Amino acid sequence: MGGTLRVAVLGAPGVGKTAIIRQFLYGDFPERHRPTAARRLYRPAVLLNGVVYDLSISDGGPGPAPAPAAVPATAPAAAAASAASSSSASASSAAASAATSAASSAGDGGLQELPDLKDWSLQDMDAFVLVYDICNPDSFDYVKVLRQQIAANRPAGAPEAPIIVVGNKRDQQRQRFSPRRALAVLVKKSWKCGYMECSAKYNWHVVLLFKELLSSVLARGCKHSHPAIRLQGALHPNRCSLM
Template sequence: MSISVPTSGCVRLVFLGAAGVGKTALIERFLYDRFDARHRRTVEEIHSLDPEPDVLQLRIEITDTSGSYSFPAMRKLRIQQGDAFVLVFSLTNPDTFQEVENLREEILRVKGEPDVPIVVVGNQTDLFPGVEAGSGQLMALHAAATAELEWESGYVETSAKANHRVEEVFEELLRRVNMPCLLSPALERRRASAQPEPRRRQPRSKQDKCSIS
């Protein structure tokens, strides 16, 4: 499904998924072309991108939501405000795709409509060869078939660590909101910016560290 987007205002893209699947890593690889293997437990981060300020008065807002903390009211608000959604799971962990299924149901329930622009992302392809071949491949095939055939959503398998198909996620999502593909100039400006840090809400507890992709 696609929606009509005006040439001014804000398009809100919301990333959702379980903890440790690489939501933050994908966003930071896309916006800043960087990768940090440490897992930072995020409450919420909001990034802004101006695709073509000389042509369109349009801002892309990318919201990185928490996978570690339970904030149902905050999640519901972001779903209500969101125009399109990226649902991220780990190709190494079938349970994280179950979380994607639950999140999609919540999005449809909150939005109150059957068709919402969604791209499902199977992340951590760089770790996938280490997964047991039979069960891992079966899970990936199930996820792709469910997303593309049953849900009619976009589906991309990525690695933030290897920078594999990361831009395709955003290209597919923006295609679904009928937004002009003007990402390259905007990315060059963003990556050259002296202010790379987003607006951030952090938890009070110490950061936990684990490997993500």
């Protein structure tokens, strides 16, 4: 066994966090949106270059984490992302101020108050997926503040955890609020994070998202340093995602 890799999937309400996770684990898409009232944990396993890793996926939502959700009989392949920056203690108050501002201005966009990451035990996460809706600029601002909070709450001396910013609902490309290239440049150059877009509805780039995220975790040595990752044959069809 290669240990456990912990991933947090965060974002504003309704951007498709749960839909992305369900496509990855179950290969299905919930046509009807049901708000995630409390944080959920999913615990599939992945086979990476002959080594089995337990994957702990935290689905965003305020409140304490409950017992892990069951993973069904077959789960598709996946894994990866880019870098996040660490911050000093002074950045903590700035991020908190920005969070309050974003939360108060989010009302018009239907977004809820930002969660307090200090109560989430997210400081020891190995990677983060920050999801926004490419048709909703408020959801992008929400992700911006989340990234600041993650940096501000990272313990001093802790290794950087890769962050990938994901624009979901690519199937609604014509309604997007900003060109993909402009957002990608901002996220990669200014935020120092990875960037990609996907469609949870049509399962487009969902597997690639997790592949990129987890390969980045392993390559950066946040948990376990490991060389090239590749798709492999079945290990155990009951609960393994195959890499």
